[in-house]
Each structure stands twice: as C-alpha cells, then as structure tokens.
Amino acid sequence: MRARAQKRLALAGAALAVLLFVAANAHLLTVALVSQPECRVSAQAAPARPAC
Numbered sequence: 001m002r003a004r005a006q007k008r009l010a011l012a013g014a015a016l017a018v019l020l021f022v023a024a025n026a027h028l029l030t031v032a033l034v035s036q037p038e039c040r041v042s043a044q045a046a047p048a049r050p051a052c
C-alpha cells in the first residue's frame with residue numbers, strides 16, 4: 001500500500017470514529033430528554049427534582 005493511500009485510509013478511519021462518537025452522544029442526549037421531559041432545565045422553572 002502506498003503511503004498516500006495509507007494516509008487517506010487513516011484519515012477516513014479517524015473521521016469515521018469522530019462521527020460515530022458525535023452520533024452516539026447525540027443519541028444519548030435525545031433519549032435522555034425524551035424519557036423524562038419534566039426534568040429539563042428551564043430558565044423559568046425551579047431546579048429539577050432530586051428524582052431526575
């Protein structure tokens with residue numbers, strides 16, 4: 001394998017890993033907000049209940 005091809009493959013793998021990490025965190029945030037919407041932080045509301 002040529003050095004240029006190897007470098008492209010390494011960069012593509014790193015980009016894929018970063019994309020997967022961001023997607024997983026976005027999914028976790030979405031699931032957390034959908035599962036207990038009453039526990040969201042709001043400027044007008046009091047702090048979240050201890051059970052949240």
